[in-house]
Amino acid sequence: MKTTGETIVTKDILVLGGGIAGIQSSLDLAEMGFKVYLVERLPSIGGKMAQLDKTFPTNDCAI
Amino acid sequence: MLDVGRHPNIKLLAYSELEKLTGEAGNFTATVRKKARYVEEDKCTGCGACREVCPTPVIDLYNEGHAQRKAIYSWFAQGIPSTHTIDPDHCRVLTGKKCGICQKKCQAGAINFEQKDTVLELPVGAVILATGYDVFDPSRIPEYRYKDIDNVVTAMEFERFLSASGPTEGHVYRPSDRKVKAEIAELDNKVRKSLKGLEKFEKDHGMTSAEFYAAHGNGSLNPTEALEKDRDKWVERYSAHLEHETPLLALKEKAKGFKSAKKLAFIQCVGSRDLRFYPFCSGYCCMHAIKEAIISHEHDNDTHSVIFGMDIRAVGKGFEEYKIRGGNNSNIVYKRSRVAEITKDGDERPVVIYEDTKEQKVKKEAFDLVILATACGPVKGAGKIAETLDIQMDRFGFFETDPANPLDTTRAGVFVCGCAHSPMDIPESVAQASSAAARAVQAVMKKNDQKAS
Numbered sequence: 001m002k003t004t005g006e007t008i009v010t011k012d013i014l015v016l017g018g019g020i021a022g023i024q025s026s027l028d029l030a031e032m033g034f035k036v037y038l039v040e041r042l043p044s045i046g047g048k049m050a051q052l053d054k055t056f057p058t059n060d061c062a063i
Numbered sequence: 064m065l066d067v068g069r070h071p072n073i074k075l076l077a078y079s080e081l082e083k084l085t086g087e088a089g090n091f092t093a094t095v096r097k098k099a100r101y102v103e104e105d106k107c108t109g110c111g112a113c114r115e116v117c118p119t120p121v122i123d124l125y126n127e128g129h130a131q132r133k134a135i136y137s138w139f140a141q142g143i144p145s146t147h148t149i150d151p152d153h154c155r156v157l158t159g160k161k162c163g164i165c166q167k168k169c170q171a172g173a174i175n176f177e178q179k180d181t182v183l184e185l186p187v188g189a190v191i192l193a194t195g196y197d198v199f200d201p202s203r204i205p206e207y208r209y210k211d212i213d214n215v216v217t218a219m220e221f222e223r224f225l226s227a228s229g230p231t232e233g234h235v236y237r238p239s240d241r242k243v244k245a246e247i248a249e250l251d252n253k254v255r256k257s258l259k260g261l262e263k264f265e266k267d268h269g270m271t272s273a274e275f276y277a278a279h280g281n282g283s284l285n286p287t288e289a290l291e292k293d294r295d296k297w298v299e300r301y302s303a304h305l306e307h308e309t310p311l312l313a314l315k316e317k318a319k320g321f322k323s324a325k326k327l328a329f330i331q332c333v334g335s336r337d338l339r340f341y342p343f344c345s346g347y348c349c350m351h352a353i354k355e356a357i358i359s360h361e362h363d364n365d366t367h368s369v370i371f372g373m374d375i376r377a378v379g380k381g382f383e384e385y386k387i388r389g390g391n392n393s394n395i396v397y398k399r400s401r402v403a404e405i406t407k408d409g410d411e412r413p414v415v416i417y418e419d420t421k422e423q424k425v426k427k428e429a430f431d432l433v434i435l436a437t438a439c440g441p442v443k444g445a446g447k448i449a450e451t452l453d454i455q456m457d458r459f460g461f462f463e464t465d466p467a468n469p470l471d472t473t474r475a476g477v478f479v480c481g482c483a484h485s486p487m488d489i490p491e492s493v494a495q496a497s498s499a500a501a502r503a504v505q506a507v508m509k510k511n512d513q514k515a516s
Contacts (some may be wrong), residue, residue, distance in 0.1 A: 009089065010090070010507075012185070012186065013190070013503050013504075015190075016191065016192050016194055017192065017193035018193075019193060019195045019481060019482075020481065020489055020496070021193035021482070022191070022481070022496070023496075024496035024497060024500075025480060025496040025500045026070075027073075028496070028497050028500035029500045029504065031072075032504060034072065035074070036074065037076060038073055038074070038076065039076045039095055040075075040078070042078065043078045043100070043136075043137065044077055044138040044145075045077060045142075045143050046142065046143070047195050049489060050142075051127075051139075051219060051222060052222055053223075053226040053227075053233075055354075
């Protein structure tokens with residue numbers, strides 16, 4: 001990674017995709033105090049996980 | 064999911080796509096297009112009144128095509144944000160026809176057919192790519208006849224059947240039976256309409272259509288002048304009525320025998336560990352099949368499942384125990400076999416042809432429903448994403464990473480996690496997502512320190 005001669009303009013972070021991975025990354029960053037833009041292609045977040053009825057191993061509801 | 068919508072540090076841009084990423088780590092500018100929903104996000108309360116009156120049905124992809132939604136819709140009931148969206152490809156107004164009934168119905172005044180896309184320029188220090196995956200199209204394996212046999216479905220379709228909010232409300236009805244039921248509903252509608260058309264004749268001439276038709280047929284009809292006038296029309300309408308009623312009665316008789324699916328076959332490695340398609344193991348499908356078999360058994364204790372696989376890969380915390388529990392308590396049989404072919408019998412039942420490797424015999428067995436564990440493939444449009452972000456893909460279409468820093472893509476400051484990285488299950492995706500968050504923080508903080516020094 002190039003590390004010299006660059007200036008930091010912003011600490012905000014862009015997350016692409018609002019499935020389980022994007023949601024988890026966004027929440028972690030937001031809890032650490034970073035501003036996050038979460039971009040999702042579909043009308044709502046949730047991704048494939050939201051289509052699952054229950055999730056392994058506890059058979060809890062995915063939503 | 065709810066937390067994401069509420070968190071003050073998260074700006075949620077749903078129904079949006081990245082168009083461009085310029086600059087470098089610590090100093091990127093992301094161009095994001097927020098697509099027009101034709102519904103004002105700050106006004107819509109998500110009540111769904113618009114959806115109820117919308118006259119245009121559209122195939123519902125959230126339910127894997129097994130249900131219909133309207134042209135104005137929410138992706139799914141608990142979706143965040145709860146704002147409805149108008150599908151510009153199907154909405155009557157947006158395709159230049161007359162309608163606008165949703166606009167009249169919306170009490171919040173949220174519907175705006177004039178809404179335009181907005182383009183945002185976001186200054187960001189790092190990017191996390193979590194674009195997920197798409198499942199392998201099983202129709203690429205001709206011997207499984209996914210397109211031809213209604214009762215061969217994918218694991219994701221079956222997931223929707225099991226869901227209480229899904230197309231079958233949690234009951235495992237066979238798709239072929241649901242097709243017949245849809246046909247019955249359609250014919251029922253037609254019969255009801257044609258009966259209405261016959262009503263006037265029956266009232267005017269004091270006999271049922273069946274009596275009239277029989278008398279007309281055997282020549283015993285003594286027509287009055289008025290009846291003579293109506294005769295041809297009545298005959299014509301009644302014959303048309305019979306054309307719908309006869310098949311309707313036959314289908315109704317057939318539907319009496321319909322039961323929910325109780326004998327399930329799960330076929331593993333559909334597209335994965337297959338040198339014709341993806342050589343890799345998709346990782347989550349074995350546990351997914353076991354979970355679906357256990358849930359089916361919970362729904363209905365008479366359910367029996369057979370899982371056909373080369374081996375069951377239960378690698379992970381608590382996985383092997385879950386597999387054994389399924390075998391002991393949920394009527395699951397694990398068969399070591401690679402299914403060669405699926406055909407169907409007279410009752411629309413898929414017949415699985417496989418070699419029983421223990422007995423070294425080729426066997427045939429009919430099931431109510433066959434569920435294909437389709438491989439985890441790269442997301443559709445991965446190529447475009449790679450181009451937009453100027454990053455490399457691996458030979459399968461997942462994003463290329465650095466073996467020493469497994470979440471770093473080929474562009475500094477751009478990280479990847481979840482199934483955009485490679486096939487993985489939910490716990491692994493979650494763990495990787497947290498790691499990617501940490502890497503992104505390092506990227507923006509490290510540079511800040513350097514700037515300070």
